[in-house]
Amino acid sequence: MNILVIGSGGREHALGWKLRQSKQCGKLFFAPGNGGTASIGKNVSLNADRVDTKTVDAIDYFCRHNDVGLVVVGPEDPLAGGLVDRLEQMQSRHGGDKVPRVVFGPVQAAARLEGDKAFAKKLMRAASIPTAEARIFTDAQAALAYVKNRETPVVVKAAGLAKGKGVIVCDDSDQAEAAVRTIMIDRAFGDAGDTIVVEERLIGQELSVLALVDGRNIFVLDPAQDHKQLGEGDTGPNTGGMGAYCPTPLISDKLMGQIQREILVPMVDTLRREGIIYRGVLYAGLMLTAGGPKVLEFNCRFGDPETQALMMRLKGDLVQIMLATMQGRLDEVDLSWNRRCCCCVVMASGGYPGSYEKGKPITGIDEANGLDGVQVFHAGTALKNDQVVTAGGRVLNVCALGSDLADAQERANAACEHIRFDGAYFRRDIGYRVMKVKQ
Ligand code: AMP
Ligand code: GLY
Numbered sequence: 001m002n003i004l005v006i007g008s009g010g011r012e013h014a015l016g017w018k019l020r021q022s023k024q025c026g027k028l029f030f031a032p033g034n035g036g037t038a039s040i041g042k043n044v045s046l047n048a049d050r051v052d053t054k055t056v057d058a059i060d061y062f063c064r065h066n067d068v069g070l071v072v073v074g075p076e077d078p079l080a081g082g083l084v085d086r087l088e089q090m091q092s093r094h095g096g097d098k099v100p101r102v103v104f105g106p107v108q109a110a111a112r113l114e115g116d117k118a119f120a121k122k123l124m125r126a127a128s129i130p131t132a133e134a135r136i137f138t139d140a141q142a143a144l145a146y147v148k149n150r151e152t153p154v155v156v157k158a159a160g161l162a163k164g165k166g167v168i169v170c171d172d173s174d175q176a177e178a179a180v181r182t183i184m185i186d187r188a189f190g191d192a193g194d195t196i197v198v199e200e201r202l203i204g205q206e207l208s209v210l211a212l213v214d215g216r217n218i219f220v221l222d223p224a225q226d227h228k229q230l231g232e233g234d235t236g237p238n239t240g241g242m243g244a245y246c247p248t249p250l251i252s253d254k255l256m257g258q259i260q261r262e263i264l265v266p267m268v269d270t271l272r273r274e275g276i277i278y279r280g281v282l283y284a285g286l287m288l289t290a291g292g293p294k295v296l297e298f299n300c301r302f303g304d305p306e307t308q309a310l311m312m313r314l315k316g317d318l319v320q321i322m323l324a325t326m327q328g329r330l331d332e333v334d335l336s337w338n339r340r341c342c343c344c345v346v347m348a349s350g351g352y353p354g355s356y357e358k359g360k361p362i363t364g365i366d367e368a369n370g371l372d373g374v375q376v377f378h379a380g381t382a383l384k385n386d387q388v389v390t391a392g393g394r395v396l397n398v399c400a401l402g403s404d405l406a407d408a409q410e411r412a413n414a415a416c417e418h419i420r421f422d423g424a425y426f427r428r429d430i431g432y433r434v435m436k437v438k439q
Contacts, residue, residue: 001319002027002067002099004059005041006048006083007074008034010346010379010397011304014311015072015318016040017377022319027066031059035388036378048073051081059083060090063101070322073105076301079280080115080161082108104322106280110271111300113282117197118159120298123274127266131295132287134199140184143196147176153201158183160192164240169201204289205250205433206296208306211264211284212321214330215277218268220260222247222313222337224306225434230353232429239353240394243430245343245405246309250288250434259286259293267298279326308377308397309342340401343408345416345430346379350423352393360390360422368415373401373408376415390421398426405431 001024005016013036019025020040028041037043046062048055063071071087073079084105091101105111113120118136123129132155137143147154156179158166166189168179176198183193208226212219224246230236251259263286268278283299302310311318315336324333349356365388368376377399380392398415402408413428 001025001069002029003070003072003319004029004031004063004066004068005033005037005072005074006031006059006078008032008037009074009304010377010394011302011307012074013037013040013377013379014308014397015074015302017375018311018314018318019072022317024317024319029062029066029068031062034378034391035381035383036376038383048078048083051078051083051086056083056086056090060087063087064094067099069099069101070319071101071103072322073103074301076111076114076161076299079105079111079300080108084108102323102326104280104326106278106300107276109276110278110280113267113271113298114300115161116159117157117297118195121197123267123270124295127270129263129266129295130292132199132202134197136195136197138195140180143180143184143198144177147180147198148173150176155199155201156180156183157197157199158189158193159195159197160189162189162192165189166192167238169238202287202289202294202296204287207248207250207286207288207293208244208303209256209259209264209284209286210303210306210310211260211282212325212330213268213278213280213282214325214328215279216328217330218260218264218282219330219335220256220264221310223251223256224248224303224309225250225431226303226306227427227430232427233432237353239348241305241346242348242427243343243345244303244305244309245341245408245431246306246313247337247341248434255293259284263293263295279328305344305346305397308399309344312342312344312375312399312401313338313340338401340373340403341405341408342399342401343405343412343430344397344399345412345426346394347396347398347416347419347424347426348394349380349390349392350425352425356393357423358389358391359384362388362390362395362419362421364419365396367418368398371400371411371415371418373411374415375399376419395421395424406435409435
């Protein structure tokens with residue numbers, strides 16, 4: 001089966017790497033891909049960040065002419081824009097394709113769970129899913145008046161998609177007022193900030209719980225934790241993620257059962273009552289508070305960089321798993337985990353998450369890949385005259401399997417030492433929080 005993966009990050013490289021291992025995988029294409037995906041498949045110059053007629057026509061045409069049987073949509077923007085629905089509509093309009101096409105990911109109405117935080121909050125309330133107390137505002141003055149008088153810290157969130165940057169965690173009411181102004185008056189995230197969610201600031205460890213949902217069955221994947229802050233010891237500004245590890249001992253089987261029963265199942269059921277059938281990955285970003293796990297956000301896709309750590313450990317055939325998810329047959333597939341632990345360290349460009357330079361030549365990736373248990377996924381790279389160069393803020397995801405987290409972290413850090421590019425930065429302490437607890 002020929003496969004097209006939409007996206008260009010480390011998540012897409014990791015998904016492609018795992019899909020490639022399937023006996024069923026024929027030609028593998030990435031749209032647009034990166035410097036790493038080019039070595040396991042073919043990059044095609046299609047970009048699906050905006051889902052308009054031109055993009056949909058181009059992807060549909062490509063799929064028909066290359067006998068693509070599976071399209072995997074990685075990032076949130078095309079999902080929120082309805083790419084899954086549109087590609088399915090095109091298929092039924094043309095009919096009679098040689099190869100029937102499965103598109104992996106939720107439909108637009110379901111992807112709204114990530115693309116509209118106010119909608120998600122309302123659904124969580126309706127389903128009594130534990131989450132931070134929140135108020136929703138569409139009027140800046142009303143929001144300012146509300147945060148002015150709050151005595152406890154809040155988090156101000158643009159309701160729409162803002163490339164992961166639309167959440168401002170505030171210490172006091174001055175910061176909260178500034179956050180409301182940034183989002184609603186300065187419109188730092190454009191239309192995404194027309195509506196905001198102001199919620200209580202929760203305290204605890206964060207955890208990512210991803211599940212495959214086939215409309216009926218839910219299969220919860222091993223829990224992962226990512227490190228969003230730039231500096232070691234979780235200091236400095238928030239980023240798209242500086243590293244992740246999986247599994248995490250933070251959580252018992254009993255707690256995982258509770259998360260499935262009280263959070264994932266009720267959300268899928270509530271959507272169904274709204275007439276929305278969820279198929280794809282449902283990702284709950286959680287805070288483990290003193291009062292139990294509470295939802296910070298739902299995402300409608302694989303997490304980045306959690307997926308890199310998950311794919312390193314996943315046993316089973318990802319092509320079959322994805323087809324089964326979209327065809328309501330999850331109960332038929334074999335899905336288990338390598339017992340080893342994975343640590344994924346993000347190597348970033350100097351200056352990230354602020355401004356940074358691109359085009360720096362990268363060396364040492366092959367040496368790192370040669371180390372036992374190590375796999376380097378590319379995130380923000382490109383090929384320039386056959387040389388891999390930096391092309392983004394988060395450049396590489398250096399993953400290592402180890403007997404335990406400390407071993408995996410040591411191996412990943414050692415692999416990073418082999419890789420060089422001008423201004424390279426990475427955290428050496430991914431996973432430190434739970435390693436401290438264990439000691
Ligand atoms: P989100 O995109 O909603 O997950 O928010 C991004 C990050 O902001 C989360 O990973 C948390 O670190 C932080 N955050 C979001 N909501 C809260 C909250 N209610 N309390 C504390 N931190 C939060
Ligand atoms: N790792 C956080 C996310 O994918 O949203």
